[in-house]
Amino acid sequence: MYIISDEQITFILDDIRRNGVVMEDLQLNLLDHICCIIENELEENGDFRQFYFTTVKTFYKTELSEIEQETKALLNNKYYYQMKKSMFVSGTISASLITLGILFKFMHWPGAAAIVVLGISLFSLVFLPLLFTTRVKEKQSLKDKLILGTGTLIAIMISMAILFKIMHWPGANMMGVVSLLLMLIIYIPLYFFSGIKNQESKANTIITSILLIAGCGLFLALARAPHSSHALSVKDTSSYLRSELIYRTERRQTGEFVSGESFLKTSKELLTATDELKSDILEWETGVRFLDKDFESKNALISDGWMKIYFEQNEKAKIKLSELNTLLKKYNAEPDLLSYKQLNSIPEDITGFNRSEEKVLGALGNLVQLQMLVLQNLRELKESKISI
Amino acid sequence: MIYSSELIKGTLKTIILKLLKDNKRMYGYEITQTVKELTGGKIQLTEGALYPSLHALEAEGILVTETEYIGKRVRKYYSLSPEGKTITKEKLSELADFMNTMKFLLDLKTSS
Numbered sequence: 001m002y003i004i005s006d007e008q009i010t011f012i013l014d015d016i017r018r019n020g021v022v023m024e025d026l027q028l029n030l031l032d033h034i035c036c037i038i039e040n041e042l043e044e045n046g047d048f049r050q051f052y053f054t055t056v057k058t059f060y061k062t063e064l065s066e067i068e069q070e071t072k073a074l075l076n077n078k079y080y081y082q083m084k085k086s087m088f089v090s091g092t093i094s095a096s097l098i099t100l101g102i103l104f105k106f107m108h109w110p111g112a113a114a115i116v117v118l119g120i121s122l123f124s125l126v127f128l129p130l131l132f133t134t135r136v137k138e139k140q141s142l143k144d145k146l147i148l149g150t151g152t153l154i155a156i157m158i159s160m161a162i163l164f165k166i167m168h169w170p171g172a173n174m175m176g177v178v179s180l181l182l183m184l185i186i187y188i189p190l191y192f193f194s195g196i197k198n199q200e201s202k203a204n205t206i207i208t209s210i211l212l213i214a215g216c217g218l219f220l221a222l223a224r225a226p227h228s229s230h231a232l233s234v235k236d237t238s239s240y241l242r243s244e245l246i247y248r249t250e251r252r253q254t255g256e257f258v259s260g261e262s263f264l265k266t267s268k269e270l271l272t273a274t275d276e277l278k279s280d281i282l283e284w285e286t287g288v289r290f291l292d293k294d295f296e297s298k299n300a301l302i303s304d305g306w307m308k309i310y311f312e313q314n315e316k317a318k319i320k321l322s323e324l325n326t327l328l329k330k331y332n333a334e335p336d337l338l339s340y341k342q343l344n345s346i347p348e349d350i351t352g353f354n355r356s357e358e359k360v361l362g363a364l365g366n367l368v369q370l371q372m373l374v375l376q377n378l379r380e381l382k383e384s385k386i387s388i
Numbered sequence: 389m390i391y392s393s394e395l396i397k398g399t400l401k402t403i404i405l406k407l408l409k410d411n412k413r414m415y416g417y418e419i420t421q422t423v424k425e426l427t428g429g430k431i432q433l434t435e436g437a438l439y440p441s442l443h444a445l446e447a448e449g450i451l452v453t454e455t456e457y458i459g460k461r462v463r464k465y466y467s468l469s470p471e472g473k474t475i476t477k478e479k480l481s482e483l484a485d486f487m488n489t490m491k492f493l494l495d496l497k498t499s500s
Contacts, residue, residue, distance in 0.1 A: 032458070033416050058435075060436055
């Protein structure tokens with residue numbers, strides 16, 4: 001049995017490294033393997049170098065680094081399968097979460113929003129990128145890879161836009177329209193003209209393109225056109241302006257309140273506080289604190305603002321709302337209100353604006369109604385006192 | 389006669405797993421020698437096929453390793469992980485089944 005010296009071990013290791021084997025694990029395995037062969041097969045006084053070079057030559061066809069390349073190929077294959085596996089897992093989970101979330105949303109069960117957000121995020125930020133990375137390996141040409149990349153990005157944008165839309169987060173409509181247009185103008189033509197050249201994929205390409213165009217069309221059909229958006233806003237704003245003008249006239253006709261009486265004082269406070277909240281909301285939505293008949297030329301329009309977002313963005317608004325609620329409670333507890341049968345208390349849920357579905361138009365309408373109810377009670381009170 | 393590497397390729401993993409099942413832990417050179425002895429030299433695993441497979445099986449979690457110092461060099465011993473033991477059973481029965489099918493398929497063709 002040949003005994004290998006430390007110098008010879010260093011020599012072999014250096015030679016393995018010099019020949020392009022970089023993975024340390026593999027270097028050590030090959031080193032031990034070669035040493036074993038030499039120890040077992042070389043005679044005690046044999047020629048180490050010559051034996052080494054003939055032995056190592058049997059390991060490969062053209063060069064030693066083949067072994068490392070083969071190892072890497074096998075390892076990559078492994079990662080590829082793991083990625084595919086996680087793609088299926090994330091896809092299944094996200095699809096189930098989205099379905100479950102929609103069920104919760106329909107049934108008004110708590111937690112719906114969290115489930116939908118999680119499901120769509122998992123779908124667009126984990127599943128779609130994984131789908132891209134596994135598919136991109138199957139594509140040969142750079143062009144096909146680019147088409148796949150564009151498609152994935154647009155799909156991510158579309159699902160994020162839908163997520164933003166259902167959560168009432170700002171920018172949803174813009175994202176949705178931009179991504180659908182990108183799809184129609186860039187992706188579909190790219191996909192169509194590259195696929196149609198290939199006889200095998202021709203039929204499939206045509207069908208998929210038709211489905212995609214029809215799908216985009218259906219989606220865009222759901223979106224309101226800018227023109228009708230404007231028309232709807234004008235209609236909504238003038239409707240609110242009418243209510244507001246009716247209230248202003250009524251208030252003028254009610255005349256000045258006798259000061260000093262507790263009920264009248266609270267009524268006045270309530271009207272003032274409501275006026276202020278109305279103006280604040282109006283300013284946030286339209287840019288002006290008071291509406292006039294020329295609102296359209298000033299472009300002061302009430303559109304699709306969500307009250308939830310208004311309160312999220314304005315800490316002071318939350319305080320004002322809770323002050324208004326306190327006043328409303330005080331008003332409803334006034335002895336005058338309770339003692340005169342003709343007077344009606346004001347339902348306290350009239351200011352429940354923190355619900356997720358409440359829009360500016362609805363909230364402003366409710367506030368005007370509140371003021372009208374206050375004025376009605378004041379008139380009733382006046383008439384009751386006169387009749388007494 | 390030595391079998392061609394094409395024939396060995398598809399069964400290499402199963403051969404490695406079966407050997408480790410019978411011998412608890414082995415290192416690379418030991419695996420090649422054992423296969424050579426058991427087959428009377430008919431199957432000779434090449435280094436270029438053996439080590440990539442060993443590394444891949446380790447990365448998959450089918451094999452676990454321990455290292456020992458032999459003088460100045462390191463020897464890596466491979467053995468089956470718990471998961472590897474189940475996979476070995478599956479691979480062995482798959483291969484046995486495959487061999488029966490091949491036998492059937494090829495007999496049928498030569499007899500006709």
